[in-house]
Amino acid sequence: MAHVSLYRRFRPQSFDEMVRQEHVVRILKNQIGSGSIGHAYLFTGPRGTGKTTVARIFARAINCEHPVDGSPCGECPTCLALQNGSLDVSEIDAASNNGVNEMRELREKVQYPPVNGRYKVFIIDEVHMLTDSAFNALLKTLEEPPAHAVFILATTEPQRLPATILSRCMRLDFKLIPEEDLEEHLMRVLDGIGKKYEREAVSAIARAGAGSDRDMLSIAEMCIAYSDELTYDGVTAVLGAADFHVTCGLVHALLSAESGEAIERTERILSEGKSVGVLVRNVLDLLNQVLVAKTCRTAEKLLSLPKELFEEVKGLADGTDGRAILRATEVLSETESELRYTASPRIAVETAIVRIATPAEDYDLDALLVRVKTLETALEKLQKDGVAVNLPPKQALEPSSDGKMPVPQETFAEKLPDLQEDFEEILPPPMEEPVFDEAYFADGETGEAPEIQSGRREKAEELPSPSPAPKAVSDVGSAGTGPNGDATVTFGTFMRTLRRMCRNGVLVTICSDLEAAYEGDVFLLCTDNETVFRSLKREDHAAILKDVFGRIGVERYEVRKKGQAEKSDGVEQLKKDFREYPIDLK
Ligand SMILES: [Zn+2]
Numbered sequence: 343m344a345h346v347s348l349y350r351r352f353r354p355q356s357f358d359e360m361v362r363q364e365h366v367v368r369i370l371k372n373q374i375g376s377g378s379i380g381h382a383y384l385f386t387g388p389r390g391t392g393k394t395t396v397a398r399i400f401a402r403a404i405n406c407e408h409p410v411d412g413s414p415c416g417e418c419p420t421c422l423a424l425q426n427g428s429l430d431v432s433e434i435d436a437a438s439n440n441g442v443n444e445m446r447e448l449r450e451k452v453q454y455p456p457v458n459g460r461y462k463v464f465i466i467d468e469v470h471m472l473t474d475s476a477f478n479a480l481l482k483t484l485e486e487p488p489a490h491a492v493f494i495l496a497t498t499e500p501q502r503l504p505a506t507i508l509s510r511c512m513r514l515d516f517k518l519i520p521e522e523d524l525e526e527h528l529m530r531v532l533d534g535i536g537k538k539y540e541r542e543a544v545s546a547i548a549r550a551g552a553g554s555d556r557d558m559l560s561i562a563e564m565c566i567a568y569s570d571e572l573t574y575d576g577v578t579a580v581l582g583a584a585d586f587h588v589t590c591g592l593v594h595a596l597l598s599a600e601s602g603e604a605i606e607r608t609e610r611i612l613s614e615g616k617s618v619g620v621l622v623r624n625v626l627d628l629l630n631q632v633l634v635a636k637t638c639r640t641a642e643k644l645l646s647l648p649k650e651l652f653e654e655v656k657g658l659a660d661g662t663d664g665r666a667i668l669r670a671t672e673v674l675s676e677t678e679s680e681l682r683y684t685a686s687p688r689i690a691v692e693t694a695i696v697r698i699a700t701p702a703e704d705y706d707l708d709a710l711l712v713r714v715k716t717l718e719t720a721l722e723k724l725q726k727d728g729v730a731v732n733l734p735p736k737q738a739l740e741p742s743s744d745g746k747m748p749v750p751q752e753t754f755a756e757k758l759p760d761l762q763e764d765f766e767e768i769l770p771p772p773m774e775e776p777v778f779d780e781a782y783f784a785d786g787e788t789g790e791a792p793e794i795q796s797g798r799r800e801k802a803e804e805l806p807s808p809s810p811a812p813k814a815v816s817d818v819g820s821a822g823t824g825p826n827g828d829a830t831v832t833f834g835t836f837m838r839t840l841r842r843m844c845r846n847g848v849l850v851t852i853c854s855d856l857e858a859a860y861e862g863d864v865f866l867l868c869t870d871n872e873t874v875f876r877s878l879k880r881e882d883h884a885a886i887l888k889d890v891f892g893r894i895g896v897e898r899y900e901v902r903k904k905g906q907a908e909k910s911d912g913v914e915q916l917k918k919d920f921r922e923y924p925i926d927l928k
Pocket residue numbers: 405406407408409414415416417418419420421
């Protein structure tokens with residue numbers, strides 16, 4: 343037996359079997375009922391929404407001898423004749439027959455009266471594909487059609503039709519089919535062929551159909567061919583949506599500001615062959631779902647995800663501040679539009695990932711709030727684990743009844759020096775020294791200008807380094823001075839130069855987190871993160887480092903991976919970060 347696709351096998355034969363489009367169906371049924379059939383119809387709407395199907399039912403209905411509630415009876419001689427293909431109904435695919443000759447041929451055919459029924463119906467699919475001269479030929483037919491001719495033009499792109507054609511047609515717009523209707527239809531089809539299915543599998547297929555019945559059924563067909571029973575796992579394997587969980591993992595790392603983890607997951611997803619564009623789209627879609635789960639009480643219904651997936655999204659939403667989600671969405675949306683122009687999409691997406699996952703590197707208020715939230719969550723977790731932490735009362739950050747933000751006066755003044763020290767690394771760097779054209783000043787009337795300018799330059803050199811102070815490196819012996827002075831100073835100069843020279847945000851970000859030291863006269867940059875280490879060793883990154891060190895006169899340097907054993911204890915780090923609050927391990 344020849345294979346007949348599900349879509350053709352389950353194609354509706356009457357208006358009542360149609361999946362949605364009731365607004366179109368109602369108009370057509372009324373016209374059939376009152377006998378006022380038009381000469382030209384334009385069916386517009388997305389692919390797979392039933393335009394051709396409705397056109398065929400309509401063609402049979404207007405010829406049927408005893409239509410039943412507007413639909414063809416399927417029993418009278420005309421219905422039977424039309425079912426087996428009749429000269430009275432012609433279908434033309436304008437995508438392959440788009441020339442003027444086809445339209446002239448059509449013009450001749452139109453003149454002959456119908457053989458079986460009352461009307462000759464011409465269905466022209468993808469009518470926007472006609473050439474200009476073909477449109478003109480069609481227009482002549484539409485201008486003075488014989489009484490027995492009915493034209494149904496179908497298109498996904500009505501804006502490409504000439505106004506002269508549009509104005510002669512009755513336009514009916516087909517709409518995308520809601521997911522629940524697709525699900526219902528799919529279950530009817532599966533019951534019809536006696537296929538067992540999991541409810542989640544049906545939802546996943548309907549979602550993938552994206553409003554198109556035809557697309558959904560062809561996806562269902564692939565899934566059915568994949569395994570005997572239609573399971574969610576089988577469907578996700580076919581759709582490649584198994585990566586919902588993978589995307590969730592990445593989004594979790596992003597929202598909880600684990601930059602190393604986020605970059606590692608990104609690398610893994612990309613190395614498995616997913617394109618950068620698709621990855622960004624997936625993450626944005628998921629972020630959107632997380633935001634809905636965070637803000638809407640009816641999220642479960644709105645998202646209509648399988649229960650297990652919804653729980654995962656809800657978990658992400660509950661563990662995250664709304665601002666963090668918005669910030670991540672903003673950064674990635676920017677990146678998505680950037681992808682169209684950039685020659686190196688991978689760098690663009692990695693930069694975005696690092697930017698989102700290290701709010702500390704962003705100077706805007708949202709980033710700071712995200713950072714505070716992350717620290718609070720970490721502390722709360724420590725408290726839960728039995729570590730005594732004296733947090734400042736949380737309500738201090740909530741506005742009081744008069745709507746003003748309370749300022750804890752004495753504590754703020756006391757803590758100011760500490761705060762300045764803590765936030766030094768996230769304050770914006772001082773303004774870049776403007777470069778004047780010295781010749782311009784020298785040749786001008788104020789001959790003194792060059793001196794003034796050089797004076798400014800010296801002053802700029804004295805400005806404190808905006809770079810984070812390198813942490814002491816315990817396993818490298820003396821972290822003190824080398825041929826270029828103190829390791830801290832060298833690192834500061836290095837970071838300043840790198841920021842100025844390098845457009846690669848990822849490199850700047852990962853470098854600012856490195857530890858610096860001198861071992862003899864070798865300047866060391868150390869990390870305990872394998873991904874960071876490998877990234878620095880990459881050819882393009884290594885070349886940039888070499889260039890930067892060359893410029894600042896550091897002849898011997900090395901990028902080194904610290905031993906796993908040296909990895910600093912999380913509690914120790916927190917004690918350091920929160921000196922003002924006593925942290926006791928019980
Ligand atoms: Zn009939």
